[in-house]
Amino acid sequence: MKQSLRFLVPAVLFAALVGFFVIGLHKDPSEIRSPLIGRPAPIFSLESLGDPAVRVGTADFTGRPWLLNVWATWCGGCRQEHEALLEIARENRVPMMGLDWRDERALALQWVAQLGNPYVSVAFDPEGRTAIDWGVYGAPETFLIGADGTVLHKQIGVMTPEIWRRDFLPLLSATGEGS
Amino acid sequence: MRSTWLLVSLLLAWALLASAGHAIDAERLEDPVLQQRYEHLTHELRCLVCQNETIADSNASLAADLRRELREMMKAGKSDAEIRTFLTERYGDFVLYLPPVTPRTWLLWAAPALLLLGGMVVAALVVRRRVRTARADPAALEEEPENL
Numbered sequence: 001m002k003q004s005l006r007f008l009v010p011a012v013l014f015a016a017l018v019g020f021f022v023i024g025l026h027k028d029p030s031e032i033r034s035p036l037i038g039r040p041a042p043i044f045s046l047e048s049l050g051d052p053a054v055r056v057g058t059a060d061f062t063g064r065p066w067l068l069n070v071w072a073t074w075c076g077g078c079r080q081e082h083e084a085l086l087e088i089a090r091e092n093r094v095p096m097m098g099l100d101w102r103d104e105r106a107l108a109l110q111w112v113a114q115l116g117n118p119y120v121s122v123a124f125d126p127e128g129r130t131a132i133d134w135g136v137y138g139a140p141e142t143f144l145i146g147a148d149g150t151v152l153h154k155q156i157g158v159m160t161p162e163i164w165r166r167d168f169l170p171l172l173s174a175t176g177e178g179s
Numbered sequence: 180m181r182s183t184w185l186l187v188s189l190l191l192a193w194a195l196l197a198s199a200g201h202a203i204d205a206e207r208l209e210d211p212v213l214q215q216r217y218e219h220l221t222h223e224l225r226c227l228v229c230q231n232e233t234i235a236d237s238n239a240s241l242a243a244d245l246r247r248e249l250r251e252m253m254k255a256g257k258s259d260a261e262i263r264t265f266l267t268e269r270y271g272d273f274v275l276y277l278p279p280v281t282p283r284t285w286l287l288w289a290a291p292a293l294l295l296l297g298g299m300v301v302a303a304l305v306v307r308r309r310v311r312t313a314r315a316d317p318a319a320l321e322e323e324p325e326n327l
Contacts (some may be wrong), residue, residue, distance in 0.1 A: 027228065035271045102240055128244040135269035137241055164288035 033136050034154045041068075041145045042133040049108055049122035055095065056121040061145065065152075065175050067096040067168075068143040069119070069159075070131060073107040075139040081158040082115050088164055091117035094144075094172055097150050098122035101131045101139055146170055146175040202237055204246060213253050220259055221246060224266060229307045233276065 004032060036042070045057035069085060071078040098119040100108045106126060112122070125131055134143065142155040152171045155163060204221065208214040221235035228239040234246055245266075252262050266274045278284045 032271055032273050130249055132244060
């Protein structure tokens with residue numbers, strides 16, 4: 001075999017391997033793209049956190065965009081992002097619903113009372129059934145649902161003002177904010 | 180010799196303990212056929228919270244929820260394929276330990292065969308070269324086997 005080829009082939013293969021590793025290292029394996037993006041939002045109707053007699057759900061937002069924020073009192077990231085959620089609520093551009101996931105009602109009510117309430121309503125999902133329908137696997141997660149009822153975006157992990165401006169606002173402008 | 184036996188028995192004991200520690204999932208289905216299907220299916224579905232565990236092995240609360248969901252779907256007469264579809268529609272193909280063959284995964288599935296083929300081609304080339312060298316000069320092979 002030609003001398004140059006003998007060294008070139010392993011070198012190229014090695015470079016390709018290194019390339020794969022570099023790409024792999026810069027990916028976050030805990031962020032799995034949701035298959036729900038671009039599909040109709042899963043319908044639900046659950047007890048309201050504040051009042052078990054009241055039902056809240058997807059039907060409350062027909063014809064306009066909305067946010068669904070999955071949270072729980074046991075979730076550290078949720079406390080971390082709470083200030084950002086309050087800020088988003090203050091902007092008053094799009095209503096945010098909370099999905100209180102696998103939680104205790106008393107603790108969740110105390111949380112909202114103490115830290116402030118960014119939600120127009122909070123659905124209570126103690127058994128995590130609605131969360132499974134939405135493909136939730138770790139709180140916090142935040143979905144943006146368009147005016148036509150399709151899921152436009154899913155943020156996995158803590159929401160920040162930067163992520164809000166970068167990922168959510170452009171989509172929100174595109175879907176028409178209609179109020 | 181004695182230490183080898185000690186090592187072997189220790190390993191065996193560890194293996195036994197490991198299998199005994201498997202009882203994360205205490206829930207059972209009454210129908211033994213369903214239970215078998217259930218055990219099989221929970222062992223091929225990934226828990227997305229701790230991604231290197233199946234939902235059968237995981238202590239995560241999400242895994243417990245998914246196991247409950249699986250039991251309920253099985254009792255309702257859903258097939259394995261329907262249950263897999265239910266989960267991939269929500270969590271994506273990543274939830275399956277055996278990813279389906281799609282344009283995105285064909286390289287993954289074909290890689291073992293491709294590597295084997297590549298190895299065979301290289302081996303054939305090397306053998307042919309050696310045969311040729313040996314024919315031209317039988318002594319050369321023994322003198323300098325490195326010179327391919």
